[in-house]
Amino acid sequence: xxGIIDYGVGNLFSLKSSLDYLGLESIVTNEEVxxxxxxRIILPGVGAFKDAYDKLDKTxxxxxxxxxxKEGKPLLGICLGMQLLFxxxxxxxxxxxxxxxxxxxxxxxxxxxxxxxxxxxxxxELQITDKSNPLIKYTNDGxxxxxxxxxxxxxxxxxxxxxxxxxxxxPAVVSVGNVYGCQFHxxxxxxxxxxxxxxxxEI
Amino acid sequence: MITKRIIPCLDVRNGRVVKGTNxxxxxxxxxxxxxxxxxxxxxxxxxxxYDITASLEDRPLFTGxxxxxxxxxxxxxxxxGSINTLNDFDRVLKAGADKVSVNSGAIKNPNLINEAAEKxxxxxxxxxxxxxxxxGEYHVFTKGxxxxxxxxxxxxxxxxxxxGAGELVLNSIDTDGVKNGFDKEMLGVVAKLISIPIxxxxxxxxxxxxxxxxxxxGVDAGLxxxxxxxxxxxxxxxxxxxxxxxxxxxx
Numbered sequence: 348x349x350g351i352i353d354y355g356v357g358n359l360f361s362l363k364s365s366l367d368y369l370g371l372e373s374i375v376t377n378e379e380v381x382x383x384x385x386x387r388i389i390l391p392g393v394g395a396f397k398d399a400y401d402k403l404d405k406t407x408x409x410x411x412x413x414x415x416x417k418e419g420k421p422l423l424g425i426c427l428g429m430q431l432l433f434x435x436x437x438x439x440x441x442x443x444x445x446x447x448x449x450x451x452x453x454x455x456x457x458x459x460x461x462x463x464x465x466x467x468x469x470x471x472e473l474q475i476t477d478k479s480n481p482l483i484k485y486t487n488d489g490x491x492x493x494x495x496x497x498x499x500x501x502x503x504x505x506x507x508x509x510x511x512x513x514x515x516x517x518p519a520v521v522s523v524g525n526v527y528g529c530q531f532h533x534x535x536x537x538x539x540x541x542x543x544x545x546x547x548x549e550i
Numbered sequence: 551m552i553t554k555r556i557i558p559c560l561d562v563r564n565g566r567v568v569k570g571t572n573x574x575x576x577x578x579x580x581x582x583x584x585x586x587x588x589x590x591x592x593x594x595x596x597x598x599x600y601d602i603t604a605s606l607e608d609r610p611l612f613t614g615x616x617x618x619x620x621x622x623x624x625x626x627x628x629x630x631g632s633i634n635t636l637n638d639f640d641r642v643l644k645a646g647a648d649k650v651s652v653n654s655g656a657i658k659n660p661n662l663i664n665e666a667a668e669k670x671x672x673x674x675x676x677x678x679x680x681x682x683x684x685x686g687e688y689h690v691f692t693k694g695x696x697x698x699x700x701x702x703x704x705x706x707x708x709x710x711x712x713x714g715a716g717e718l719v720l721n722s723i724d725t726d727g728v729k730n731g732f733d734k735e736m737l738g739v740v741a742k743l744i745s746i747p748i749x750x751x752x753x754x755x756x757x758x759x760x761x762x763x764x765x766x767x768g769v770d771a772g773l774x775x776x777x778x779x780x781x782x783x784x785x786x787x788x789x790x791x792x793x794x795x796x797x798x799x800x801x
Binding site for chain 1: 551552553555590595620621622624625626643644645646647648670671672673674716717745746747770771800
């Protein structure tokens with residue numbers, strides 16, 4: 348069973364529906380006892396970093412997540428959920444994250460030129476750097492996925508699985524051990540996205 | 551690099567897609583779920599649903615359709631039509647919408663944009679504006695293009711971005727239904743004023759209209775309804791054509 352952490356940020360309808368569509372059992376909850384029974388966890392999220400971190404903190408689930416990561420239970424962060432996995436973020440200040448993935452979250456505007464719009468909204472191509480990663484075993488170089496974000500991972504070259512080009516190399520998939528992150532929305536990326544969720548269920 | 555988006559728009563009335571909203575003929579109808587699946591398969595980059603159901607009694611029917619589509623189609627879905635309050639946002643988001651389009655509801659209460667952007671994020675709030683030229687000025691229209699609000703459209707669009715809209719759908723009433731190309735002049739003017747993505751609507755008649763559209767700097771997407779519904783242009787065929795013309799397109 349896949350546990351989807353419900354901490355009051357974002358719309359989980361599509362994520363739950365896409366797992367249902369794939370025939371994968373999942374539950375949307377913030378209850379620790381339920382999540383502990385799950386064999387893998389998805390941390391979703393949209394909105395601002397600090398607000399989301401605070402909401403996650405309030406659920407009291409962070410120590411459980413720390414423990415799960417230590418045990419090697421597969422964890423997938425999506426969009427802001429991926430950003431929360433990093434050491435820290437510079438979104439409206441400087442805030443610590445969960446620290447499972449080393450690197451920072453920075454404003455895209457700081458490194459890309461004014462010609463490009465921020466947020467980065469739309470379909471962009473994946474360029475795979477670590478083909479052996481199990482999360483992308485069904486994914487091909489050049490597959491399109493759907494992005495919506497204004498901040499991005501930085502100083503995380505060593506753990507990069509795939510990136511996309513948007514005036515800079517934008518981390519798209521990152522992974523350390525059994526912790527995975529997607530900057531894009533697999534649940535909104537058509538067939539390509541469904542295959543990534545399927546691959547996650549098989550890790 | 552990010553691709554230009556092709557977005558079919560489905561006007562849903564009483565649970566059916568209205569094919570062509572012109573005044574001449576009887577509106578033909580289609581099952582929205584079937585049509586959404588067809589467009590998804592053809593490679594549509596997003597889908598827009600407008601709830602044009604007049605009576606409130608039919609609302610559950612609309613969200614029911616939305617849920618049915620959202621359970622099987624995993625591309626971004628935008629929903630608009632009679633969005634006046636945060637409760638309306640909540641209702642359609644819970645039924646599977648990813649973005650919510652506001653039009654006259656935001657004109658009546660501009661704070662709706664701020665409140666929704668704060669609660670759901672800018673990416674969730676799409677400002678849709680119906681614009682027509684009046685004495686050399688761009689005016690905002692409501693009620694399906696029948697009522698001139700007298701509001702300067704350029705001012706309203708800039709204000710909408712400032713208030714937190716994450717995208718703009720610009721419907722040109724002047725080119726809508728004419729099928730002689732998008733309103734390049736209007737789009738060019740607006741694109742210079744804002745930095746959020748612009749979805750152009752109104753005027754698509756042939757594939758080259760989209761080629762011309764994407765030459766305008768700052769236009770990110772093209773939206774159309776009847777040309778896709780009547781199969782005058784196939785979504786897949788259009789995308790292949792645009793790609794062959796050197797436009798960055800997801801195929």
